[in-house]
Amino acid sequence: MTRDTATIDAAAKGGPDARTVCAFDAAPLDRASELRSDPEWVAAQQAREDAVLLPLWRGDPLIVDGAAGWLSFAARSEFREADPVVFLGLDKQGRKPGRPRFAIDCGSRPSPETAPFTDFGAYTNLREAAGVLSPDDLAIVGQARWLLDWHARHGACARCGAETVMRDAGAKRECPSCGAEHFPRSDPVAIVLATNADACLLGRGPHFPPGFYSALAGYVEACETPEACAIRELKEEAGIDISNVRYQFSQPWPFPSSLMMGFFAEAAGRELTLDPREIADALWVPRATIRKRLNGEDIEIDGTSVNVPPRFTIARRLIERWAAD
Numbered sequence: 001m002t003r004d005t006a007t008i009d010a011a012a013k014g015g016p017d018a019r020t021v022c023a024f025d026a027a028p029l030d031r032a033s034e035l036r037s038d039p040e041w042v043a044a045q046q047a048r049e050d051a052v053l054l055p056l057w058r059g060d061p062l063i064v065d066g067a068a069g070w071l072s073f074a075a076r077s078e079f080r081e082a083d084p085v086v087f088l089g090l091d092k093q094g095r096k097p098g099r100p101r102f103a104i105d106c107g108s109r110p111s112p113e114t115a116p117f118t119d120f121g122a123y124t125n126l127r128e129a130a131g132v133l134s135p136d137d138l139a140i141v142g143q144a145r146w147l148l149d150w151h152a153r154h155g156a157c158a159r160c161g162a163e164t165v166m167r168d169a170g171a172k173r174e175c176p177s178c179g180a181e182h183f184p185r186s187d188p189v190a191i192v193l194a195t196n197a198d199a200c201l202l203g204r205g206p207h208f209p210p211g212f213y214s215a216l217a218g219y220v221e222a223c224e225t226p227e228a229c230a231i232r233e234l235k236e237e238a239g240i241d242i243s244n245v246r247y248q249f250s251q252p253w254p255f256p257s258s259l260m261m262g263f264f265a266e267a268a269g270r271e272l273t274l275d276p277r278e279i280a281d282a283l284w285v286p287r288a289t290i291r292k293r294l295n296g297e298d299i300e301i302d303g304t305s306v307n308v309p310p311r312f313t314i315a316r317r318l319i320e321r322w323a324a325d
């Protein structure tokens, strides 16, 4: 059993590493949902000396020396008045429990180089930063990206089309015209590692990098359970029937707003009928071969070089858990 797998299994049992199964899942903040609707309380948090602010340019966080570029909240004055600020939460633990954390969107600048504090750090693609940030930083930065992106895309009321306004320090938007409330959305996705005897099914979408294979996934549709979605997607994309669909763990995925729910399932057979719009290629990979790849060896299936998803993805975590059995 690898160290990573031990961490996953400790997490599954609610052990001391329970916060770190997947990237973005650490939940280090108290979101203070009963307090954030009070503007006076929010203003008091912003006035605290220990309050901090993270700037993002169109979803890319400011990164300084491999860590999130937290600024003192006083740095708010270096940004434009109209740049939206959201409350993220209060630190649950650490050196200063209760420290308030905020994020600001400076995406109105034409380029990241023209945004404030570029002499201090660099606005960095979150997928690139994901490999270096701590689990806590990654979860907070993911939340900031998710929330600011949602606000940027939901300026108009979905019911009447009027301009909406931010409320509750960013926890919702309200329409002054028709009174509708709008809340940040999560788009549920079922991601499935299907197995048959001692092999698992990995596929690649038409736009995946060469050699990159992953577990199959699809969006949950209206009034559908994630388990039913798993069964439907595997049938639609690969032409296989699965059963014994077992939930494993989940991952918030802020690109822009997916909630990935990971499952194992058993396939009735190995014959595949691929939907070329969704799946360019799919392979049954023996467990021993997957273990070699996870140990850093190059692997081939029928002459095709096969790579697995990066560590910060739930697909990788599903593959690791299955390989460790």
Ligand SMILES: [Zn+2]
Residues within 6 Å of the ligand: 157, 158, 159, 160, 161, 162, 175, 176, 177, 178, 179, 180
């Ligand atoms: Zn409205």
